[in-house]
Amino acid sequence: MKEPGVSTPATTSRAVQFESFGGPEALSIREVPVPQAGSGQIRVRVTAAGLNPMDWIMTSDAETAARFGLSLPCGFGTDYAGAVDQVGTGVTKFAVGDRVFGGALSRAVADYVVVDVVQTSAVRGEAYRTPEGVDDRTAATLAIAGRTAAAALAVVKPGPGDTVLIGGAGGGVGVIAVQLARLAGARVIGTGSATSADALSTLGAEPVTYGAGLIDRVRALAPSGITAAMDLHGTDTAQVARELGVPDERITTIAAQIDGITPANGASAAPSAVEEIAGHVAAGRLRVPIAASYPVEQIRAAVELQAGRHVHGKVVINL
Incomplete structure (x- = not known):
């Protein structure tokens, strides 16, 4: 009983x-x-x-x-x-x-x-x-988004003096990648819908609307050019980066593969990547x-x- x-x-x-x-x-x-x-x-x-x-x-x-x-x-x-x-x-x-x-x-x-x-x-x-x-x-x-974002940054290695174009910047991986690139000292231009502009600005990115005419809008924002790119949605951002003269070794994708461009795989992120990102969150440097x-x-x-x-x-x- x-x-x-x-x-x-x-x-x-x-x-x-x-x-x-x-x-x-x-x-x-x-x-x-x-x-x-x-x-x-x-x-x-x-x-x-x-x-x-x-x-x-x-x-x-x-x-x-x-x-x-x-x-x-x-x-x-x-x-x-x-x-x-x-x-x-x-x-x-x-x-x-x-x-x-x-x-x-x-x-x-x-x-x-x-x-x-x-x-x-x-x-x-x-x-x-x-x-x-x-x-x-x-x-x-x-875990997943943080590791993937860290892997993408490890490919393109952004730093002070860089202008990085991030495609899909408002998504789960994008919001972390934007902030990690900013913490590394880079200027970030992030693609998204018109309704995501304020959210991207809050994260430290300069918003630009994706879709037809993207290359012209990026040129207007960065007349001196961009130096690296992370395409976190498909291939459009990567192709624009190529057209703007970014070398393949400083471009990466996570959702598609393009010959000559190294894709970012979260499985290859540094073992400490997730804990480091959590530390940034705890310290208020990343949200x-x-x-x-x-x-x-x-x-x-x-x-x-x-x-x-x-x-x-x-x-x-x-x-």
Whole structure:
């Protein structure tokens, strides 16, 4: 018989899953067994999960999912933040109660996530301590976008005296890349919609509207030319940079490949990149705009908004 006042640990929890690959309409909230931390692992009670384009791209169909090692039933989302609530044997870096954030490939939008802190990888997951002064919603936006932005900067190496053109500057990666380039001392011109101009200016970029005529608008803003470019949306910005005389080695892309131009891959970012970005946030040198936050029950609406690629900043799920 259960003693009065003694709670029984939950045996099931919520997780957003696909039972068939597809768009937001295929997402459902399921009751699943509460995962247990094994040797070298921690279990995190997730409070927030940040969305990224890769989340819905890699689960859009079975062939794409297979390239990422995903099979059905499949979870959703990669960026998470929360607190450690179980520690497996052999773990000394973290303790129950520690606030953490990081990535867990296609399983972050759930009440609990288990990550391996001894042998970290995209599949096994990763965890970092959340600095004081950084809330969980912000921490949940940093892993994927921060690593990708850092990788892009590592390719073009902006610094004082540079004028950098950043395409897709208002997106999740763009808002971080703009600020990192500014912290490096560069002047930044950022492409976006007309409605994003004020938001980009607030981040330190000089806004320019994307689309037809972009090269003329960039010339008007920078008559002396640009010296580097990061295309964080497609290929248009990279092509404009080439036409303006920027050498290929100082141009990078993240969503497309162009012969002669080195793409930026978040997996190749410096190991310290995410923690350094979190440190900038904690110190007030960098901020991540939260475009919208949704309860997990509205996961489909949140993904539809994020997949539209017109939000200024990040979309976050609250759990």
